[in-house]
Amino acid sequence: MPLYVYECTACSKRFEFFQHYTDDPITVCPDCQTPTLRKVWQPVTVHYKGNGFYVTDKKAAQT
Numbered sequence: 001m002p003l004y005v006y007e008c009t010a011c012s013k014r015f016e017f018f019q020h021y022t023d024d025p026i027t028v029c030p031d032c033q034t035p036t037l038r039k040v041w042q043p044v045t046v047h048y049k050g051n052g053f054y055v056t057d058k059k060a061a062q063t
């Protein structure tokens with residue numbers, strides 16, 4: 001399953017999602033809940049942790 005990187009233009013956070021090619025693009029930011037996500041086309045290092053999405057940075061800011 002390919003890994004897509006999205007960046008929120010509202011809060012500038014980045015998220016990585018495993019999606020099938022046929023899945024609809026994700027548009028709503030999981031952090032600020034605004035529909036401002038856009039795909040970032042860049043090579044990424046995959047740290048495979050199973051299914052679903054996970055946040056790779058700035059998670060500590062939620063505490």
Ligand SMILES: [Zn+2]
Nearest residue numbers: 008011029032
């Ligand atoms: Zn956001």
